[in-house]
Every structure is written in C-alpha cells, then in structure tokens.
Amino acid sequence: MKFSTISRKYPAFRDDKFKNPQKWLQDKQIDDNAETLWRVHDKIYDLSNFIEHHPGGRNWLEMTKGTDITEAFETHHIHGTAEVILENFYVGDAKLERNYKVTFHSDGFYKTLKKRVALKLSNHVNQSPLKSMSKTFCDLTLAATFLAFILVSRDFNFPTAALAVFSLFSLTIISHNFLHQRDNWRMYLVNFSTQNYRDWRIFHVLSHHLYPNSYHDLEIILVEPFLNWMPIKKYSRYFYYFMSPFVYILVLSGSCVIRIVGAFRFNYKLYWDEILPLSIPLAMYLFGNFGMVDTLLLWYGIIMMTSFIYAFFAFNGSHHHNKIFHDGDELESMDFGIYQLAATFDRAELQKNQFLTLTTFGHHIAHHLFPTLDHSVLPELSELIHDTCKEFETELSVYPWYELMIGQFRQLGREKPRQIHLRSR
Numbered sequence: 001m002k003f004s005t006i007s008r009k010y011p012a013f014r015d016d017k018f019k020n021p022q023k024w025l026q027d028k029q030i031d032d033n034a035e036t037l038w039r040v041h042d043k044i045y046d047l048s049n050f051i052e053h054h055p056g057g058r059n060w061l062e063m064t065k066g067t068d069i070t071e072a073f074e075t076h077h078i079h080g081t082a083e084v085i086l087e088n089f090y091v092g093d094a095k096l097e098r099n100y101k102v103t104f105h106s107d108g109f110y111k112t113l114k115k116r117v118a119l120k121l122s123n124h125v126n127q128s129p130l131k132s133m134s135k136t137f138c139d140l141t142l143a144a145t146f147l148a149f150i151l152v153s154r155d156f157n158f159p160t161a162a163l164a165v166f167s168l169f170s171l172t173i174i175s176h177n178f179l180h181q182r183d184n185w186r187m188y189l190v191n192f193s194t195q196n197y198r199d200w201r202i203f204h205v206l207s208h209h210l211y212p213n214s215y216h217d218l219e220i221i222l223v224e225p226f227l228n229w230m231p232i233k234k235y236s237r238y239f240y241y242f243m244s245p246f247v248y249i250l251v252l253s254g255s256c257v258i259r260i261v262g263a264f265r266f267n268y269k270l271y272w273d274e275i276l277p278l279s280i281p282l283a284m285y286l287f288g289n290f291g292m293v294d295t296l297l298l299w300y301g302i303i304m305m306t307s308f309i310y311a312f313f314a315f316n317g318s319h320h321h322n323k324i325f326h327d328g329d330e331l332e333s334m335d336f337g338i339y340q341l342a343a344t345f346d347r348a349e350l351q352k353n354q355f356l357t358l359t360t361f362g363h364h365i366a367h368h369l370f371p372t373l374d375h376s377v378l379p380e381l382s383e384l385i386h387d388t389c390k391e392f393e394t395e396l397s398v399y400p401w402y403e404l405m406i407g408q409f410r411q412l413g414r415e416k417p418r419q420i421h422l423r424s425r
Ligand code: HEM
Pocket: 047, 050, 054, 055, 056, 057, 060, 061, 064, 069, 072, 073, 076, 077, 078, 079, 080, 081, 082, 083, 085, 086, 089, 180, 181, 182, 372
C-alpha cells in the first residue's frame, strides 16, 4: 500500500530508480506545496535576500528553496530570534495544506519542552567549557586518525589496523556533532570517511532527523532493497540477515559511489572538499613503506572495516528495535516531539561519558529533539526532558544495547504494521 503515516502524499522520491540526496531534495519540492519559495507552517516566505545573512550558514537555505522547512526551522532555533526575523520575509499564506501531518502546537509536548530548554540554557547552563571539550576531543581524534593510518602504512599489524579503524570511526561520529551546527571547519571532517558533509546535511539532518523511520527518511531508503525495516516487506527476513554484513561493509564508500554516479549521469556538482579523504592515503604513501597501489588497497580495506563498525552502531543503536515506530505503524499523537520519541530509543549504557556520547551517538533522543545543541550539553537536559515526559504522560524508551541489537534483527522480520503506544495529552 502506498501511503505514509506522517504525510498526506506518498513521497515522489520513492518511485525514482536512482536515489541520491540531491534527488530527494528535488522531489521534496514536488510534494511540499511551498510555491517555489520556503514554507514554514502555513505561510510562504521569500528568504532569497537572507541566504547570505543566515547565522547558521548559507548552505541550509540554498538547499531548501522550494520546500517546506517547518520541521527544520522549529528544531534548529531554540531561542525565538529566528521567528521574529522570519516575519520580515512573509509573502503570503500557502494555498494548499501542509504535506506533513506532524504538529507543533504551542501547548503540545515539543513546543512546551523547547521553551523550557531555552530557559534552562539561558539561565543555568554555561555551554562554552562543555563545547570546547567537544572540540578538543574532535581535534585529538583527527590527529590520532592521521597518526594511526601512517603507523599502519609503516607497520601493518592487528593493533595498528584496529587503532586506525577506531580513530576513523570516532572521527566520523564526532564530526557529525559539528555538521549539525552553524558552518564550521570541523563539519568537513566527516569527509575523511569518503562521505560528504553536504550529503550528510541532506540524508541525515534534513531527511533522517526530521522524518525518522518514515518513507521520507533517506537513511532507510538508501539501503533498500538490501535491508528493509519497514513493516511491509519484499523479501524474507533471511535475505536481510544475509545481506546485513555486506551492506555494513559498503555503507561508507557506497555514498561516495552514489555521488560519483550522480556527477557523471545527472551533472550534480562536485566540490573541492570531495578530495579531502585522499589526504589520508597520501600521508600513508609519503610516510609509509608501501607502494601506491598497496597503500590504496590498505586504505580502502580500513575504510571497509570502519564502515562495518560504523553501520553496526548506526543501525543497531537507536532506531530499529521492533517496538519502535516505522512508517505504516499508527501513531497516537502527531506532535513532533512525541513522534521523535516513538521513532528513537536511547541506549542505557555510558550516558555520562562525554567522549563516548560524542563517538557513539549517545543521548540520541535529546539529540533528535534539539540537533544543533552540542552533544556535551545534552546530559544537562535529561532531567528536564524526563519531567516534561511525565507531565505529558509519555515516556523515554531506554534499552540496553544488546536488546536494541536483537530488536533490530526482529524488525527486519516484522511484517505487520501496528499501533505504537506513546500516549500524550
Ligand atoms: C532549512 C531551514 C533552516 C535551517 C536548517 C537552519 C539552521 C540553522 C543552524 C544550524 C543554525 C546554528 C544554530 C547554532 O549553532 O546554535 C541557525 C541559526 C540561526 N538561524 Fe537558521 N536555519 C534555517 C532557517 C532559518 C530561517 C528561515 C531563519 C530566519 C529567517 C533563520 C534564522 C536563524 C538565526 C537568527 C540563527 C541564530 C541562532 C538563533 O537565533 O537561533 N534560520 N540556523
């Protein structure tokens, strides 16, 4: 059946043969009723003259022209300044209703929590020292990654290879913290794993974060038909179990292949920072003991191992337990925050360690609710989020890691949509 629980239209993108982040944005323009400009709730804005002045960087507004940016706008601005500025660019009311059914009522769960978070951040939490720890961790991991790859190319053995894999894995996830924020140089570090920060901002920030586990979520759609967590399946669970390790190994370099194919077949633009990942094999070649071909093979081998561990964490960590919402399931409330709680679980372990929070997608629910906040600030919000959940008679789901993993494999076999019980008043 072709429908999505969270939107009125079934995404145009689903019927494309070659799926990639740029095409996702183009097709979103068809679905979003944004009248070639920018839509926020039921109003249309012309932000063309604001692109250059946007404090978060020009990239966000450039990419989203012609689409409904309600979810992005609400989640990326906590303090209310953006709402005031937005009104300067109002051009008229939207002619058609919003495609997405998710709501942001001012007395609903998400907006209530957001007001409380804004107050707490202004009055009680000094973010600067915490944020600078994140930057220090990130910079040390960057240095460790280069050092580890050079060590591998001088003396290839299990400990040096493991060090290279774990430092690149950590670097990839730490840099994810920074690409959610205003433009900064650390966002480019995600490129070292052969991915690209612009694509990440589409498939992860604008697609996965805003519409998790739905047919609008590119992180799910891009691995189909090899993996499928939606309740409506094409193949048996055994096919997906068999394919899992192959998908895990190829996830990182696969995104690079998608970009190259997009550039040659569809004329998508390639940027200077696409060549950043090659600085690692270059350093290995200059300082190591291997020839050029062996260096490249060694580098790619480590990328594949990193990819396996990265995908293992990403797919088993927070979104695909069989009790989690997946498109086709019914939701009891369409409040944006309640939807995020239904589509995201937290891991019980290691919640207090800042380095591990940064490198393993920790405090994932809080991160989904307020993605621009540095991961170091998220533990400070735990109590507030718990209290607000209680008040709205809803809950955070926290599971031990092994249960999330078992649930993910069960979800690969779940074939019936069901109602997700997360109440909210
Ligand atoms: C696709 C939609 C948008 C996205 C993804 C986005 C993203 C961001 C990001 C990442 C930041 C930096 C946040 C931080 O590091 O604390 C930011 C800040 C900001 N943005 Fe946007 N933005 C969008 C649309 C807009 C619009 C339409 C306006 C107003 C017309 C706006 C006004 C601001 C302002 C004033 C800030 C400074 C921080 C604040 O006051 O919240 N943004 N934005």
